[in-house]
Amino acid sequence: MNFILLELCDHTQNHGFLFSLVFMTFIASLLGNALMNLLIHTDPRFHTPMYFLLSQLSLMDLMLVSTIIPKMADNYPMNSRSISPAGYGSWIFLFLTLGREECFILAAMSYDCYVAICQPLRYHVLMSLKLCSHLVAGSWLMGGIDGLMQASATLSFPYCHSREIDPFFHEVPLLLSLACADTTVFELFNYNCCILMLLILLTLIVATYNLILAAVLRMHPASA
Template sequence: MENTNDTTDVNFILLGLFNHTQIHLFLFAMVLMIFIVSLTSNSLIIIFIYMEPRLHTPMYFLLSQLSLMDMMLVSTIVPKMAANYLTDTRTISPTGCGSQIFFSVTLGGSECFLLAAMSYDRYVAICHPLRYPILMNQRLCLLMTAGSWLLGVLDGLMQAGATLSFPYCHSRKINHFFCEAPSLVRLACADTKIFEFFMYICCILMLLIPLALILVSYSLILTTVLHMQSVAARKKAFTTCSSHLAVVGIFFGTTTFLYMRPKSYHSMKHDKVVSGFYTILTPVLNPLIYTVRNKEVKGVLSRWMGEIMSVKNK
């Protein structure tokens, strides 16, 4: 008799985000285009920051890490979703499922703390500009980045390991377009209440601690800006922070809506749409926001484009 409790031999089935109607085929093509644009734009930001000496500062180093996380996140989700949709298989192995949970949780958690580190960088730059090289030195910058990755990895290992340790002896149909811990746990034929409680607490801490640090940083920034006498200095300070605030608003808005609502308010249809925004759209919005609002990045980009055009003309 087949052992239905064995989670290593039987694949899971992802019900997906799209079916094969005309409108969904168009939406799928849009997702692929967004995926390509996201990989390209984030790769260009990393290359610009690496190759341009003017951008070798803590702020741009943190920005390059954000782009790296966005590239990895969208690469974790979209290729498998696209392969399943095009081949109409919709299956994913337990190993693939665990990998998706690990990487999505790791990158989401790491990005939370990285955005908090970026808000501290903006606080030091605006509130203590003369002491910026001392307070935001290379060692601290590397420590904050490593800490962000480490906390994300620990959260990812815990959730992926615990989720796959449960027996799945009934339905293996995951009502999602990628393996997400809450969606998978609902299928377990075991008592998961304790794990779900700790997972909920963990999500709250991974969101609220960085968000609290960000709010404290921007409260201090706002106090400093309001005491500035120069209108030009105020405008420059607001411009410096606006890009980061936009990214924080988009990221924490979607993740808070997704993971911190009471269970009774959850709808799988809405959760899939919000997850799509968080995992597919956010990685392409971040580089666009930073390049549109950032004069230095736009300056480097326009100079590089000018050099390329001049070489082509010659």
């Protein structure tokens, strides 16, 4: 039995303008991220660890907006509101995977900034392209495992009540609220794992930029 996506906008003039604005923003995001990736990969001057990580973040942004807006665009003018469980599971998998991967990439970029500012003479040793490739591969792997586990576990529950779903954000708790089974244990486990992972990454990013700020502040007396 398919899920039903609720209407994000009514078919009025004001909502039509809102839909057009969102769709134009989506097109601008696609073009901007695509051009950034093209420029980074075609210009040898940008073949550095920093721009390599930036290109991966841009690619993830491009893919992330592509998991949300196209179906919403199909839903609004075509009134195509039905989606299969497999299709919705793929939606959740991509949304969660790309979201987690961006967090890992941001942490890697903070480390790159730290090495460039605090360890400039050892930058090419501590931040080689090989290490960047491993960091990116690890980000994709960790994000993919997390997205696959959550999507598979969420769709394993029976859904025998209302199947109407908010079409914009594909969060696991939203789908679990429609399940006709006890999901308390899974929700608690999922909540704790997400909070723990985000806290660890946020702590690493904040600590890294604090070290960068301290290093920059120590440079001023020497330069004066």
